[in-house]
Amino acid sequence: MKLKFSSTFMVLIFIFVACNHKKQELKENMEVKTAKKEVVYQVFTRLFGNTNTTNKPWGTIEDNGVGKFNDFTVKALNEIKELGVTYIWYTGVPHHDVIRDYTEFGISNDDPEVVKGRAGSPYAVKDYYNVNPDLAVNVENRLQEFEALIERTHKVGMKVIIDIVPNHVARNYEGKSNPKGIEDFGETDDKTKQYDVNNNFYYNPGEAFKLPIWKNGYLPLGGEKHLLIDGEFDENPSKWTGNGSRASQPDFHDWYETVKVNYGVSPDGRKDFSELPEGFENEDCKTHFKFWKDKIVPDSWVKFKDIALYWLDKGVDGFRYDMAEMVPVEFWSYMNSSIKMKKPNAFLLAEVYNPDMYRDYIHKGKMDYLYDKVALYDTIKHIMQGHGWTDHIIGIQDYKADIEHNMLHFLENHDEQRIASPDFAGSAEKGKPAMVVSATISTSPTMIYFGQEVGEPGAENAGFGSPTRTSIFDYVGVPNHQRWMNNGKFDGGQSTTEEKELRDFYKRLLNFTIKSEALMGNYKEIHSYNREKLDNYNRKLFSFVRWSENEKLLITSNFDTMVHYDLDLQIPSEVITSWELKDGNYTLVDQLYNKEKFTLKVANGVGVVNIVLEPLNSYILKLKE
Structure with missing residues (x-):
């Protein structure tokens, strides 16, 4: 629910x-x-x-x-x-x-x-x-x-x-399997009171429960005849309904099949x-x-x-x-x-x-x-x-x-x-x-x-x-x-x-x-950085990096259903510094299908990797140490 x-x-x-x-x-x-x-x-x-x-x-x-x-x-x-x-x-x-x-x-x-x-x-x-x-x-x-x-x-x-x-x-809770010494819900409730701290339910003393008025063409069991479908359900006094409705006749959209459990909170909110x-x-x-x-x-x-x-x-x-x-x-x-x-x-x-x-x-x-x-x-x-x-x-x-x-x-x-x-x-x-x-x-x-x-x-x-x-x-x-x-x-x-x-x-x-060890490690989004730097990087894409001491990941996804993107995806200098990478070329290997490799080029402390993202495609790229 x-x-x-x-x-x-x-x-x-x-x-x-x-x-x-x-x-x-x-x-x-x-x-x-x-x-x-x-x-x-x-x-x-x-x-x-x-x-x-x-x-x-x-x-x-x-x-x-x-x-x-x-x-x-x-x-x-x-x-x-x-x-x-x-x-x-x-x-x-x-x-x-x-x-x-x-x-x-x-x-x-x-x-x-x-x-x-x-x-x-x-x-x-x-x-x-x-x-x-x-x-x-x-x-x-x-x-x-x-x-x-x-x-x-x-x-x-x-x-x-x-x-x-x-x-x-x-609504008809019946604990027939209770272990020895376990009382049923509501078994010892004082039903003359709307509320008592040790009652399991809330009650409307003097009022009997009424079934909701069925709406939108709904009928129990789709209208099938059944011995127990008689317009009545015996509950007197009425209990409050599971979603908090206090009415003795809950609405069709209420959780009418359930009754609310009392946890020691009075009707006026006192604990x-x-x-x-x-x-x-x-x-x-x-x-x-x-x-x-x-x-x-x-x-x-x-x-x-x-x-x-x-x-x-x-x-x-x-x-x-x-x-x-x-x-x-x-x-x-x-x-x-x-x-x-x-x-x-x-x-x-x-x-x-x-x-x-x-x-x-x-x-x-x-x-x-x-x-x-x-x-x-x-x-x-x-x-x-x-x-x-x-x-x-x-x-x-x-x-x-x-x-x-x-x-x-x-x-x-x-x-x-x-x-x-x-x-x-x-x-x-x-x-x-x-x-x-x-x-x-x-x-x-x-x-x-x-x-x-x-x-x-x-x-x-x-x-x-x-x-x-x-x-x-x-x-x-x-x-x-x-x-x-x-x-x-x-x-x-x-x-x-x-x-x-x-x-x-x-x-x-x-x-x-x-x-993956990196997925329990550090996270940084590089989406906003690439939104600023690349003309063809937009709100249909999302990119971030995850890393630990022994594993470094670049993750990028394309939510567009029609367009592919040819990106020179950039990894900012603070990430490159955290990854302790020097200027040079590094290999990134796809972890989903293990078929593709990409080259990460680090120059002046910033990383760039060319990626073609097809519609609805993603890459989880792992830095090969």
Whole structure:
């Protein structure tokens, strides 16, 4: 889930606001220098292994099929790893609402009127201590099947991330798998009060919940008759809705399938918990953990901490937190410091879209990484669509120079439009220069979404929602990915030539990034220098250098779809000095395809290299010592 910010707001923040935040001191900086880049592969778990190509709107499992944990075979996992992946984010694992009868396994049916789609939103979690029954071959053993997948993933050399959705739970949350001693959400709430610090939810005493008024021709299950579609959902008193709506009858556009979790913040904004002392943003996780040890915290805090520790015990290596900015930063200090005490290298990624809150959630909330959405992604998307300037990238990188390592880069995820969809770029090829810039411009991790590497356009009308994004609400097949999957052979046997070439590009790029020392080192843009010096260098191009003691890179990309550029690209004297190059000729070797060599001529302390950049082409050139 995500909030939207206008491009005008983004430009004002990132292009014209100077970054006056002090640089972090760092143990963390030392870690960055010795580490290598990470690559996260987000996979929508129920879609990955599905070979059914019917794609009937609102189709059932029988109509459209569904993927299983067991579809992630050792062969499949090895192919993902060989793409250059270090972490897999298995999206949609915790048990969420689904429209399918599993009552024989002790699972209650879910009302279609408070479920989005037929397969349900992964962000309406119904039972945090179990997994989606759709994903299991044997429903009774669904948890064991996921544990086996964790083990297989580890054996091939990758780590596992799953979702935790702290801001809200399914309207009909029902923790039937709770470990001994764990109470259900809301089980002991005082429902006569709108708010109590230890209530898990907010209530409207005396008011019953009413279903939203359906709009835009929408009907649950597309209008299909169903025993539970009766215009009612029993919830009395009504709870506040996940996106913060306090109405007993939420709007159709609200997150009506979920209820908001209470973290000890009263309706008037009062925080009924201890706040972090001044300067605590500079303290480590151990100090944060010690701070909370003798504090009484709201009940919801403890519940979510217990959930996270439970999954760590199952072998999970990290979490992606949905809409983290809707939860107080103090909770994250409590939660994440507890996680780090148990698993110091846990990978903690948060969905945060408010730039003013970035540093608080990193330093105070102890997040490892945040989405670089309202910044690099938005700007690169505009460039790919033909109405953005590469000049704007400079201001973005300057603004977040002190936190660049913490801002995870992506071009696709389950919330965003597919690059190849007409509403985004209309062509997967336009993602190539964007991906080079996104993956190499900083020390942060890179994330790709399954199917991105084969140009999936997200064109299917699956039911709830609209095309351009691969549906996360319904049972559907993913055509480009299915051709690569080749009925479980995972060898690209049905892929088109274009799809194979695109996947090869991603494979080459991502594998380079996870091995490169320079990409964890220094950065300097040379774009503005060349804009000033060269008449034929424009805002469709972007160039920068990355270097470490043992590796020096020149990276240049052409976002133009039609024009090739013959450039005498210049490297300014300050870079040449940092690289300790004397006047003379040096060889630069392309690292993507290892076919081309270029000559860097250094004269009077300035470097010049002649490069012909074809449309949508990029070079990662390494100085040959």
